[in-house]
Amino acid sequence: MESEAIQDELQSLELEINDVQGQISALIEHQDRLYERKSELKTLLKAVSASVTPVAPSCPDGSSAVENWSEPFEWDSRADDIRFNIFGISKYRANQREIVNVIMAGRDVLVIMAAGGGKSLCYQLPAILRGGTTLVVSPLLSLIQDQVMGLAALGISAYMLTSTSGKENEKFVYKALEKGEDDLKILYVTPEKVSKSKRFMSKLEKCHNAGRLSLISIDEAHCCSQWGHDFRPDYKNLSILKTQFPKVPMVALTATATQKVQNDLIEMLHIPKCVKFVSSVNRPNLFYSVREKSLVGKAVVDEIAEFIRESYSNNESGIVYCFSRKECEQIAGELRERGISADYYHAEMDVNMREKVHMRWSKNKLQVIVGTVAFGMGINKPDVRFVIHHSLSKSMETYYQESGRAGRDGLPSECVLFFRSGDVPRQSSMVFYEYSGLQNLYDIVRYCQSKTKCRGSAFFRHFGEPSQDCNGMCDNCALSSEVKEVDVSDLAKLVVSMVQEMQAKDQRVTMLQLGDKLRTKHKDLSAELKREEIEHLVIKLIVDSVLKEEFQHTPYSTNAYVTTGPLANQLLQGRKTIKTETSSRQINKKSKRSSSFSGLESKLDELRKEISAAHGSMLPHTVLSTQQIGLISSQKPDSLQELESIIGKLKTDKYGDKILEVMRHDTVSEQLVEDGTKEDTCKSRSSKRAKTQKNVVLLESSEEE
Numbered sequence: 001m002e003s004e005a006i007q008d009e010l011q012s013l014e015l016e017i018n019d020v021q022g023q024i025s026a027l028i029e030h031q032d033r034l035y036e037r038k039s040e041l042k043t044l045l046k047a048v049s050a051s052v053t054p055v056a057p058s059c060p061d062g063s064s065a066v067e068n069w070s071e072p073f074e075w076d077s078r079a080d081d082i083r084f085n086i087f088g089i090s091k092y093r094a095n096q097r098e099i100v101n102v103i104m105a106g107r108d109v110l111v112i113m114a115a116g117g118g119k120s121l122c123y124q125l126p127a128i129l130r131g132g133t134t135l136v137v138s139p140l141l142s143l144i145q146d147q148v149m150g151l152a153a154l155g156i157s158a159y160m161l162t163s164t165s166g167k168e169n170e171k172f173v174y175k176a177l178e179k180g181e182d183d184l185k186i187l188y189v190t191p192e193k194v195s196k197s198k199r200f201m202s203k204l205e206k207c208h209n210a211g212r213l214s215l216i217s218i219d220e221a222h223c224c225s226q227w228g229h230d231f232r233p234d235y236k237n238l239s240i241l242k243t244q245f246p247k248v249p250m251v252a253l254t255a256t257a258t259q260k261v262q263n264d265l266i267e268m269l270h271i272p273k274c275v276k277f278v279s280s281v282n283r284p285n286l287f288y289s290v291r292e293k294s295l296v297g298k299a300v301v302d303e304i305a306e307f308i309r310e311s312y313s314n315n316e317s318g319i320v321y322c323f324s325r326k327e328c329e330q331i332a333g334e335l336r337e338r339g340i341s342a343d344y345y346h347a348e349m350d351v352n353m354r355e356k357v358h359m360r361w362s363k364n365k366l367q368v369i370v371g372t373v374a375f376g377m378g379i380n381k382p383d384v385r386f387v388i389h390h391s392l393s394k395s396m397e398t399y400y401q402e403s404g405r406a407g408r409d410g411l412p413s414e415c416v417l418f419f420r421s422g423d424v425p426r427q428s429s430m431v432f433y434e435y436s437g438l439q440n441l442y443d444i445v446r447y448c449q450s451k452t453k454c455r456g457s458a459f460f461r462h463f464g465e466p467s468q469d470c471n472g473m474c475d476n477c478a479l480s481s482e483v484k485e486v487d488v489s490d491l492a493k494l495v496v497s498m499v500q501e502m503q504a505k506d507q508r509v510t511m512l513q514l515g516d517k518l519r520t521k522h523k524d525l526s527a528e529l530k531r532e533e534i535e536h537l538v539i540k541l542i543v544d545s546v547l548k549e550e551f552q553h554t555p556y557s558t559n560a561y562v563t564t565g566p567l568a569n570q571l572l573q574g575r576k577t578i579k580t581e582t583s584s585r586q587i588n589k590k591s592k593r594s595s596s597f598s599g600l601e602s603k604l605d606e607l608r609k610e611i612s613a614a615h616g617s618m619l620p621h622t623v624l625s626t627q628q629i630g631l632i633s634s635q636k637p638d639s640l641q642e643l644e645s646i647i648g649k650l651k652t653d654k655y656g657d658k659i660l661e662v663m664r665h666d667t668v669s670e671q672l673v674e675d676g677t678k679e680d681t682c683k684s685r686s687s688k689r690a691k692t693q694k695n696v697v698l699l700e701s702s703e704e705e
């Protein structure tokens, strides 16, 4: 054999080996994903069969008992009284009553409940019911402040020990813990207090020894696990609480926890025998949609401003999430130029400034916060009506959390994501070094690119839950449109060949350059294909492993380049087809998915703002929740007694007179309007009559003539 022929064969073998290796790694990746899904499904199956067959745990005397936490308990009527007359909550939501019962029975509990599901009530109610002091560990100062303020407004003796609480406060709390003389129902601390302050732990021990430590609650418990998204090293040391106080019931609560995080939590907190309550991740009041994001920045802001003006003209609160600090500032400014009351929030701002913006928004004096992901865990506002993502999140999990800040009060709210393929490389160059970072990003890209799959089912799948119908609460299910699948394999081959050619010449290419080169080389295409269509295809090829992203650091940034992926040859050899979806969907810009205030509701909203302003630190929703406003205005109570049956005793005692005054005023003005209308109608009738008579007269006179 001649050397040239040998070289040729060698080269083609080399290529074939590369191809096979590519396929092997793609298959291995696929296999990993299948294994992961298999383990999720197995866990799911266990959970499903466990919920069908009641667990029979061992009792201390060795007998076994079926746990039914929904049955009547001796504390039921006292619990109902506190729920309604102190918290003003007319009925329990799913799992709340059962969780209260488990805690009252002295057992440990792990609660996984979606954002806004009502986790706080699950430990605050037993805290009052059990007597003694409840310790709550919470990760953020702002969360703690909100909770303490809210409880104080309900007349519950709640305190906090944090780096900012003053000496006097600390003295009071320590004395209350040690001597039990003063009333201290709920004490909030940050995890640092538990892990770093020996003084605090010794006082807590005294409280416990005197039999006054009644419950320990770990809020945002996912922070304990390094697999949880907000991992906090100090949370790791919380295991000391169960070791020191083994008989005190512990409740750990979080909004989202995968199976891995759940197991980790149980182990880290030393609560192996805990009763677990896992609620669905479903948020039935949230409407999810994805909109195509224009290449022109101003057009995107126009669309956002129009959306807010059209659907939320009553100053309803919202959040716009942006990718970068600079973008936040710019978009907040541009929204203001368009008449929207907006301000920005990001990590590089001065703490006081940030706090001020947050406070204005919490008090409904600012409609929209334009924030980076730094505007996160501390948000406790229940009446956020819309969350808009100006760029995509880095994973389904973060998107679920960020968008989930909408509608925590259970009322209809909207989550809109503006997607364009050009945003993907910006995110990928930030997440590529994280564990499964790219895989997680590509999952949310698939979510955005799909024009047919239910958005809700994407969340169920991600969190390993059986699928449920979203009841028309996403664009793909609700908005009728004609979606066509188009085979774009030929165009994809052109793209991949071009990448291959450049690679052969040792040239790197970004997605943007690739689009430009393709349009220059194939002039015939450039007339037909827009830049965003090519970008859409390139991203699809990346997500499908036909192309691949590679990263290179410069002193100022990390650049994402496009190279061939493991399935490139399959496509080039015609063993793989690529299809994209096109849709003729028209966004119904005027569609309104959340209710807005009626006349009376607006007046009650004004009233709660006035009371909140007069009390300084109290937030409007603590005075009256939006739900309570809705109930009052639909049931129109006209006595304190009737009002009490709607919002409970405490709020009626505090604000009842003012509420009834607003109601009376409203009835009077309604009456006036009605009378006015009647009068108008009469007037117009009589003037019509006069006109008619005039005509008649004229006619008559003409007849007479």
Ligand SMILES: Nc1ncnc2c1ncn2[C@@H]1O[C@H](COP(=O)(O)OP(=O)(O)OP(=O)(O)O)[C@@H](O)[C@H]1O
Pocket (backbone or CB within 6 Å): 089, 090, 091, 092, 093, 096, 113, 114, 115, 116, 117, 118, 119, 120, 121, 254, 255, 382, 408, 409, 410, 625, 627
């Ligand atoms: N049973 C109920 N009926 C009506 N409203 C309720 C009920 N339980 C709680 N809420 C209200 O729902 C809102 C959210 O409750 P909460 O703050 O406890 O949610 P969460 O589960 O802790 O959410 P997150 O994960 O975001 O912290 C609050 O305004 C609360 O008053």
Ligand SMILES: [Mg+2]
Pocket (backbone or CB within 6 Å): 119, 120, 219
């Ligand atoms: Mg909470």
